[in-house]
Every structure is written in C-alpha cells, then in structure tokens.
Amino acid sequence: MNKPYHWNRRCVLRASGVTIALPGLESIQTTHAGEASDALEEPKAKRFVCVGTYLGFYQEAFFPKQSGRNYELSELLRELGEFRDEFTVFSGFDHQAPNGHAAWNNFLCGQTPNEYSLDQRIADHLGASYRYPSFQLSAGKASQTMSHTKQGIALPMVQRPSVLYSKLFASDADRHRTEYLLRSGRSAMDSVLEDARQLQRSVSKADQVKLGEYFDSIREVERRMSRNLELGEVTHTTDYKLPDYDPVAPTMQLEAEKLMYDLMALAIETDSTPVLSLFIGGLGQVFTIDGETLQAGYHALSHHGNDPDAIRDLIRVEREHMKCFAHFLGLLKSKTDASGVSLLDSTIVLLGTGMGDASRHANRNLPTLVAGGGFNHGQHVANDSSSNQPRLLGDLYITLMQHFGMSVETFSNATRNLNDLLTS
C-alpha cells in the first residue's frame, strides 16, 4: 500500500497543474492523523468527499433494474459508465426517518436531523493536522443543512467558488492580510499574557485554577498561529482560472457545480483538506441545457406528478449533475499522489441525498452511490427495505468510517456494517 508522504521542498504533484513552492525550509512534515505511519493497520482511505442533492434523483432513472455485478447501467448511471468498476450503487437504503423537506438534513446525520454528521466525524478523525480540517460547499442556494459538528451546530456552506479558490490559492493581497493578522496578533500576545498573569495573581487560589483553562487554551492557540504562519509559507499556485464572476445566480447552478468539483479536486491534490462536502441545491431556477431553455423550473419539474414531459426535463437536469460528477471522478482518477496512487483510490466519494422521492417528499429508499476509496466496487446492492431487519444507510456509513481506521460500531440507529459487500 501507499506510504504516508511528507511534503518535500519544491515537491511537484504528478499530472497536475499545481505547484508548491516552499521557502528556505528543507522540508515540512505534515503527517496527518489518518495517515499515522505506525498504526497497526494503515487505513485504506485518506479523504472523504460527500455530495448531497437537495431534490434527489428520479428513482426510475437512477436505480438499475438488476442487482449484483451484472446489472445494466440505468439512464443516469450511464453517465458514469467509464467508472463502472469504481463505484457501487445502493438501493433500498435509508435512515427510517420521517418524511418531508425538513427531514432532508438527516442525510449525513442518521435518524435524527442535525446530529453529528458523517463528514464531521471523519473530519474530526482526520483533519486535525490539516490547514483546513474540512470544507462545506454548495452549488446553488444552501436551502438545507448538511454538515453538523459534534455539538450539532450546522456548518454554513461556501457558495462562491471564488471564496474556496482564495482559501486554496490565496492572492498575494489576501495572504499578506492573513499573515499580518497572525504576526501582529502573535507579537501582541506577550503583553496580553503578561496582563492575564497579573490578573491571575490578584484572584483567589480556586479561581487561579479555573483560569488555568485560559492559559492552556491561549498557549495552544499561539502554537496553532505559529503553525499557520509556517503553513502560510507553503504557497500553492495553479494555472487553473476561475471566471471573473461568481456563478451565484440561480440559473448558473450547473456551472457553479462544475467549478466546485474542479476546486474540490484541486483541494485534494494540494492536500489542503481531507474532507469536503458539497450540497447541490434545487429551487425554482429554469435551466438552459445545450442551448435549450427548459419549460419549467427545477423544483416544479421535481414535482413531476408522473407527467412524462416533466420527467424528461427532470432527467435532463439530473444527467447534468451526473456529468459533473463523472468529470470529478475523472479528475481524481487521472491524478496521483506522491506515492503514485490515484487520488480516486485513496478518496471515498459518497453521492447521495436526504430526499428519496421529491415528487412526494418521501425520504425512503434514498438514491446512494459510493465511488473510489479502494473498495471492492462494481455492483448494485439492492436492499430489501421491507424485510424484518433491513440494512440501513447508517450501516454503510459505519463501513465508510471503519475504512478510515475509525473504531466505530454504531451510527445513529444503525449497528451493523456492509463490510461483507464492500471490503471482501
């Protein structure tokens, strides 16, 4: 298997437009938690990407008719045909949660909305030593919440590609500002600490102990500031160019989606973060696809009421999502990390939704797909959700977490796993 790698001076990632220039340091070691070299068994996956579409997918066009390995690609999955052996599609999985738009939020949270989400669990496991432990992104309006911290706080999503871009490839002006804030903050800290110590001396013994929390925290923050200053010197440059506008207008969502996927691939390539989540919105916007403006907005199409014309247009939109997704898988597959492993093999990509059937707002049988990450892919796993003890979407999540080397046996209402299907 691939070894944990360290940044080397002027290390240039293969097959990419990204270069990293380092200052006079001989090398900076960024051994990340998930890559701990001395671990008993090295985790197979190093990064996690999850994509959630607000309006889900038209089930007839998403799920294959046959299960097992020799299934025939469905209309939507045909867009991913090239990667047939690098993903697994799941039907009949969900969290057994209530229906309605509001319950969408339990996509990554399990049966209860707004609980510690899958991506954040993984980010807390992998992210500590990264510049950014995780990113939350959206293409289109973030009408729901997807990522929730351990405390259940919904994390806001970045809707502007330019914002993500500037975090990955800070402009000189931005970098100077950040550096200025860090340097000036750190230099003032001595006086702040001296003042705090003076204060500490004036309070009672018991209170001094309580204030210990403050001193412990500020020392840690100071350490992180120094680290960020060092990391700030690791500058990534890219020849990738964004358009000079942000596609935040509702009709530009598909374009935003493609840009976000490009930037996510760059974020992975530059090892800026181990966890990314992308929300794909869906409101009233009327899309123009291949030069043709559709006859109704996306949201109206999703309430197709079985009208064939509406379904046709809905599938056109969904195929665009799939094309973007295929493009992303292609980017990951074509790039390798320092040890020569394709980024797709070391990245688990989850495509799913909190909406089973938007036409009825039903949250059962959630269209789900997992690609990459070194799993044993290539099949359609059909789950009998009407059985006595159906397997749950949470079972899949348990397997994903275990694949990152996390020792977890439960997730929300799920207590089993799908290791037999994916890792054997």
Added chain:
Amino acid sequence: MSKRLRCNFAAAVIGGVLLSLMNASLVDAITPDESNPNHDAIEEKYSLEDARSFLKTYCMDCHVSGSSSEGAKYFELLLNDEGLAKLEPFDRSETADGQSFQSEPLDEKSHQRWIRVLEVIEGHEMPPSDAESPSSTESAKMISWVDHQLQSFSTLGGTPPRRLSREEYQATIEAVFGIKDFKLPSGFPVDRPQHGFNNLGEGLILSPTLLEAYAEGARSVADQIFPPPRELPDPSLNIVQPTDLVISYSSAKVVGDALRLGMKCDPIQRSCTWPSRFEAKVTGEYEVTVLLSTFQPADVSEPMVVKIFARDVASADSVSHRSLRLLEEISVTSESPEEFRFDAVLYEGQTVVLHWANAVLDSDRDDKVRLREFFESKHRENPKYLAAWHTMLEGEQGQGFRGGIGWERVKTLLADPDLPEITEQQVEAVLKKIVGNPVLYAETVVFDVFENGPSLEIHRVEVSGPTRLSEGPREQESERLRQRLIGDASTERDSIDAVLERVFRRPVDKQTLNRWHAIYDQHVSEGFSAEQALHLVVRNALISPRFLYRCLSGNELDSYDLATRLSYFLTMRPPDEKLLRKVTQLDDQLVLRDEAKRLIPTSPGSSWVKSFTEQWLDTQKLADIMPDRTFKYSRLDQKNAKLEVEHFFAEMLRENRPLRDFVDPDFTYTSPRVAKNVYEVQTVFDKKKANDLLRISLPRGGRFGGVLGFSAVMLATSNGVDTQPVTRGVWVLEKLLGQTVPPPPNAVPPLTPDTRGAQSPRELLAMHTSEGACARCHRRIDPFGLVLESFDPVGRWREAWPEVPGQLDSKVEILDGTVIEDVRGLKEWMLDHLSDFGTSLGKHLMVYATGRPMSYLETKEIERLVQHNLEAEEGFRDLLIDLIASPIFAAK
C-alpha cells in the same frame, strides 16, 4: 471579612467527626457556630453517639455490607474508621491512602449526598415500610442534627470565574460596540448546561477551539470598526445579453433577440430578472445602460414602467422587489429598442434587477380579480380558450401542468378542431379553479403573454465601472461605530483607555493601561497606522480574560462585579450607564433594590425571560421535537407554545402576581388555534389572526394553565409521539419541587414506546414501583408522571391511552400518602406545598444568577425568603428582589 461561614479549622474538625461516627472521642469537638442563626439547643443535647445509635438501629442492618446498591455504600463509608471526609461511593478494597482525606471538608458532591440522606429520612422513603422505623420524635431529632451539621458545613458563595456564555458574548459585543445583530463566527461552540443551566461558572469551560472562535469574533469586530483600506479597481464594461439574464420559475423567456418579462408579482424570483454573471466588485459608482422595448402593449398610450433595483446577488431570491433599493424608474413606449442610461451607486456584491411595474399579470394571491379579468378577456378573443384550459386542467391529477409545458398543452388543444366545447357552468368552474391558485396558473398563462404580449422586452443590459469609490452602508456603519467608541477621545491614549474601560466593564488601573498602551506604541513604531494599532488593541482586548470572564476578583464580589452580576442576570448584558453611575452605592440595600426593580424585564421578548424560562422548564427542547402529524400541531403552534410560557412569566413579574398563580392561574397567553385545539377554549376565531398570541382567561382549579398545564411543558416532556411518564415525573420533582433525582442504574431497560401493546403505561410502570432496585426512586417519580398522563404529547386532555382499551386512570398515591385523582388534585396538593415550589423556583433563579449550585445553607435562606413572601402575601417580583438583596446574591 470572608463570607465563608466557618474557618478551615472548623471544617477539618467537623469533617472528621461526620466521617468518624464510630469514634466517640471527637464528639466534644463540635463547637457551636456563632454565625449560624439557626443553631439552637437541640444539637447540644443530641450527641454524635445518638446519631450513631440512630443509624445503627435503623440503617445498618441493610447498609453495612452485602448490598451493592449505591445507597449501601454511603453508610459503609460513614462507618469506616479509617475515614474519608467525602461521601464518595467507594470500594473498600481500594483504600490505600485514607489518612490523607481526614481533614478534607465536604465537597459539593458529598454535600448533595448528605442532603439526600436527610431527604430520605424526612420523606419517609427510608427505612422501608417493612423495616423497623424510628418514632417521629427520634426522626425529628436526627433530622435536626443532620440539618445543623449541613448548615455548619455549608458555604455561602463560591462561584468560580464565569466565562461569558455564547448568548452573553453575542449580547455583550452588541452592547459594548453598538454593533447590530453581531454574527458569531461559523461553528461557534455552544455551552454545555450544568445543574440545568448553561451559564454556570463550572460548566463554562474554555478550550483552544473556543478561544480561536473568540479570536475570530474579535477580528470581525475590529474589522467592522477599523476596516482595512479599500482600493479602486480598474473599471470594466459588462455587456449582458438576453441569454445571460436570470430566469426562475416562469419569470421570463427569451424570444428572438430579447428576454420578455410578463408578470409583476412581489417575489423577484417570479417576476424579475438580473444579470447572471455580474456583481459589483466594490462599493462605487457605475454607469448602467438598458436597451428596452414594448411588445404588443395592451394600450399604446400607456407607457410600460420599468423599475431598476439594486440587490445583493447572494441574498435570497424569494425577497420582494419592494424591499430593494430603487435605482431608476423608466417609461418605455417604443416598440423598437430604445436605450436608457443612468448612473447608480452599487454596493459590493450587488447587481441590477429589472422589474416591469405595470405588467398585466400578477400572481400574488390578493389580486385574483385581475387574473380573472385576464382570462375572461382571452376567452372573449377566442371562445375555445377556456375549453382548452378546461381539458388541460383535467389531466395530470386534476392540476394540469405548470409552466411552459402546461401552455404547450393548451396550444395543442386550441389547435385541435375536435376540442369539446364546455358549458357556462364549466367556464365558471375553470375560472374559479384558476383564481384559486394564482401562483400556479399565472406561471402557466404567462407563457401566452411571452408569445402574444403584452410583454416587456429587454435587449441588452450594460454595467460599466466603477468610476469611483463611494460610501456604502458598511462604510457608514464603520464610521458610526468609530464615533461611538472613540469619538469623545482627544488623544490616542484616551481612545485606548475608552476602549479598555468599555471592554473590561470597569475602570482600569494605570499599570494595566500601560501594558495596553505598549501594544499600541509598539505597533505604531513598526510603521503601522493609528487605526491599525487600535484594530490590534481591540482584537486583543477581546481575548483578554478581563473581557471573557466575569466574577473575577478576590474572595468577595466588588461593586463592579456585583453590578455585572445584576446586569447579566436580568438583561444578559453588561451594566448600562445608569447602573454604572450607581455602582459605588450598591452596598446600600435600597439602591440595589431600586436598580433591580429598574432592570427586571417586564416584556416577554427580553432575553432573560426567554433564556431563564426555556432552561428552567425545559421548553428549549421544543426546537428538537417533531410532534407526530396526527396531533395536527404545527410548527407555529410549537413556537407559540414556547412563547406562551415567556409571556406568562413576564406577566407574573410585571403584575407582581402571587406565587400561587404559577400553579393555578386564571389566565394564559396563547393563539386562538392552540386555545381551541389544546385548551378547549373557543376565542373569537378570525382565520387571519389564528396564530396571533392573545391573553385569555382560564377558570381557576381547571385542567389547563400554569406550570402543570402548559402545552409547551407537555411537549417538552414527551418525545413528540408518546408521552413519557417517567420524564414528566422527574420534571415535576426537579423543576417544581427542587429535588434531585439520581440517574437510573445501568442494568434497567428504559421504558420504550414500542413495548406498549395492550399493556397500559400504568401497568408497565407498576413493575417499576414493585421491583426492589427501581422502587426506591420510582415510588417518588412515577406518581407525578402518571397523574399527568391525562395530557397527550402536545398537552391536549385525553380520556384514554391510544390503542389501550378502557378509560385512562390517572389516580395516584404520592409518597407522603396523599391520593390524587387527576391534575386538578395535583394542583391543590402543590398549593398546599407552595413553599416547596417557591423554594425550587428561587433556587433555580439563584443558580442562574450566581452561576453556582445552591448550598444547603443557601437553600435554607431561600426557603426562609419564600416563607416570608407567602406569609406577607407578596408577589413574585417581591421575591425576586428579596433574592437579589440577599447575602446569597452578594456572595462571590
């Protein structure tokens, strides 16, 4: 003088005594504590030997050894000669260094455990009914002895430094700097509650992640006041073609070389358009050019009025154009493209929005007449028109299809020579259906307008600039904040001093000021500007412990700390100007009482009323509970139920109502909908006002109203689907009676909703109260839960359990032997024990106010104030003021 009631020497001695009950030689060491007013003669007559003999006679048989329950361990320890000062559940085999504990005073946990020992004797929980029991005199003597011991041990005060809670931090930033709606950095951690509240010193931990969030917040504050300088970017010309304008829902359509608008309803996403690839990079002046024409105007003499607004591209698309800033109004009369040009200030991130203000079609619900007229006129032009609509609407589950697809169907039908005619009645039915859902059908018929007019054509939009920078709201706000913060300062030093005094909530001594001046001077000497140096000072002052913590002084609260405690308690904010002017007089009881009176909020919207009630009564849980659909309890009902508690509490304060009204009031605040569906009260039912909160009268002695009848309470103690009698029982004990309930032992399966079947909850609970290990607590808990079973999960009265045959039986016998028929009986019982309720309320208030759990001594003092309140027939506000004026509040 130290406010602690006893010196450490006494603590050591008495600590030794309690834990060495078998060692009679220490009996004489008990020294009466002069400062304790409750001390009387009983204790002197009742010796340690008597206490030991009491325990030996009535407790030891079970509690010496053999049993593994927690209770048993207490007494094993009590009798351990090696002696531990604390009452820790303890495994004897681990006793390695028992000696070192000898002189340690009771800690908080042991303190609570001793109180529990007292409670079980007092409440006849122990000894169990089948064992030998002490006489009432014996019990009374023992109780009095333990009471005295506890009071002697007990301390007054002892709050650790309190970090500002999440809510306090946010409110403090707003108050200190005058920033409106200060946004916390994303992912800002929430505080973990302790003893039921999220503002206790002990629970408010500071972590590196939180300190980073504070630093991030500090940077955002500093940036708002002293923003980094802006630069004028190179101007650019943006030419926007019709295909590059936003279309959402059915707002527009590109026909030929123009985009056509056809509707004028409020939400911009349904009526307006804007460039999809342009936004202003900086706040500045731009030149806007639009190329417009009319298409098939209804009346050529009447110009088409186009309004052009500015909007933030990233804001919601559902906003009304009425909320946007108008840039220009244009009259279009020409059927060939005409150019209009104007200058406009656009703020950073804004774009231009085009709106046809006098379009014929309007899908807003209150304009049904126009929509009907529109269809009627179409029908006059073409008598097949409504027949085609009729047929289209018959399809697709009787709704037809929306948007262009629907219109294509209508067109096909219009072209069909075999289209069946429809009767006058059917015409009327079609019209009625259409105006019944204008949003849906205007979205379809607008495609007729796009094709056949009248519509407005947009041929091109151009925005060029910026030609120069201008001041937007953000720059003006910065100026206002700067003025407010340092406007009065004449020198840079004065500015710094002004900042620090505000941020640290007290006068700052010279030595401290010097240290902060040094930060400023250093930065300026490195070549940075005065504003940058102030930016740095603000950023750092906001991560200083002087700002982040309150209650940070020696062993006593000084007057600034006291003012801060008072102010945060009642307003969740730092002291205001008026309070600061009185700060040195706060040791005068009258001044303190006056200030309390002034600051006590009287309106239900106050942050304190919300924060306190939602934590005291658990109504904050409502946000996480989804009531089952069968209850027909809407999100709005849920919101109103929570507000009800806050409005009720505010009136209790404002009107200084007696404590009994918490239990059995003659009023509540609710919406007509909830009044009717839950409280069985019919109010004037105006559909439009169905969800407005109003004050209604309730009969005293009834089922609803008060802390035992709030819909919000019933929902908070259920899971949204089923009631949870044990949760309700614990809720009554902890929230209303101020008792502590230990967590259930591990081995016991929880009472799950699924196991109900044919068994009633009553039968299930009966297993609790009969089985040994469970019985001790559940005999105390379950009756209160069962009697509230008459309320379903949203608080409606019910006579039967779902899926359980027969009548619901809520009759219970509580631990003191009282038989209670239903909630009305419970209210009566609680009125008889109003002092317990009042003490519990007072305790919750003081825990919240002081940020520490109440000691035994403090609880006794609260009890005394409550009894006085009841005897003097005073009101709730009087009690609150008495509490604030008490030594409990003033003790650090």
